[in-house]
Amino acid sequence: MVKITYIDSTNTTRTIDAEVGATVMETAIKNDVPGIEAECGGACACATCHVYVDDAWREKTGVPSPMEEDMLDFGYDVRPNSRLSCQIKVSEELDGLVVRTPERQA
Numbered sequence: 001m002v003k004i005t006y007i008d009s010t011n012t013t014r015t016i017d018a019e020v021g022a023t024v025m026e027t028a029i030k031n032d033v034p035g036i037e038a039e040c041g042g043a044c045a046c047a048t049c050h051v052y053v054d055d056a057w058r059e060k061t062g063v064p065s066p067m068e069e070d071m072l073d074f075g076y077d078v079r080p081n082s083r084l085s086c087q088i089k090v091s092e093e094l095d096g097l098v099v100r101t102p103e104r105q106a
Helices: 024-030 055-061 066-072
Strands: 002-007 013-018 050-053 082-084 097-100
Touching: 002 024, 013 024, 050 055, 055 097, 066 082
Parallel strands: 002 097
Antiparallel strands: 002 013, 050 082, 050 097
C-alpha cells in the first residue's frame, strides 16, 4: 500500500492507504475524505476533485494533460500546483504524496 496525506482547508490531516493503480480521487472517495466531491466519477469532466499537489511531489505527479487543464479552468482558486485528483494514478513512486483540498470545489 501507498500512503497519501490529504490536508483540508482547515489544516486537518488524514493519511490514507491507497492501492496502486487507483487514483488519488478514488482513494479519497473510498475513505470519505472531505473536500473531494468527484461529481463526474473520475471522467475528467468537471473540477470537483481539484487538489493542490505539495511542491515536493509536483514532478512525480506530472503535468496536467490539455483536457485536464481545460477542466481546471472551472476550478476554484486554481494555482500552478493544481491538479484534478482523478487524473493522478497511484504508484509506488507516490508513497508519501501530500495533497491539499481547496476551501471549496467549483
